[in-house]
Amino acid sequence: MTRTYEATYILDPNLTEEDVPKFVEKFQTQVAGKGEVVTVDNWGKRRLSYEIGGRKEGTYVTMRFKATSDVAEELGRVLRLADEVIRNLIVRLN
Numbered sequence: 259m260t261r262t263y264e265a266t267y268i269l270d271p272n273l274t275e276e277d278v279p280k281f282v283e284k285f286q287t288q289v290a291g292k293g294e295v296v297t298v299d300n301w302g303k304r305r306l307s308y309e310i311g312g313r314k315e316g317t318y319v320t321m322r323f324k325a326t327s328d329v330a331e332e333l334g335r336v337l338r339l340a341d342e343v344i345r346n347l348i349v350r351l352n
Contacts, residue, residue, distance in 0.1 A: 262296070263330045264322055267337055267346035268316035271303055278317055281342055285321065288333050293325025310344050322351075 271280060278300070286295050301318035310316070323329075330348055337346040 260293070260324050260326060261330075262351040263325065263348055264320060264321070264351055265330075265333060265346065265348045266318065266320045267270060267345050268306070268310075268318055270342050270344055271313055271315040271317060273317065277342075281340070282319055282321075285319075285337065286332065288336055289321070289323045289325055289329060290314040292325050292328075293329045296324060313344060316344055330346070 265275070265285070266271070269278060273281070282298060282300060286298060289295050297320075299320045301320070303315055303317050306314055306316055327350075334346065334348050337343050337348075
């Protein structure tokens with residue numbers, strides 16, 4: 259059953275301006291194979307609410323997509339394993 263999800267992740271602030279779109283595209287491709295990416299919103303570099311692993315800033319990205327639960331679970335696994343992602347959250351919207 260296809261549902262709508264929202265994935266928000268924070269990328270390492272030390273990534274260059276050229277590297278950020280590569281990772282955003284990588285995670286979009288992860289979903290696009292078996293689901294549909296609805297929107298991707300790159301918020302840019304923001305100050306974190308609290309320090310994470312010595313970092314005070316991060317690049318925030320939100321992606322809304324429609325897929326089955328196994329696609330969302332796999333995306334969560336990939337985000338957790340990526341060294342460039344310092345935090346992530348995937349929620350089901352409906």
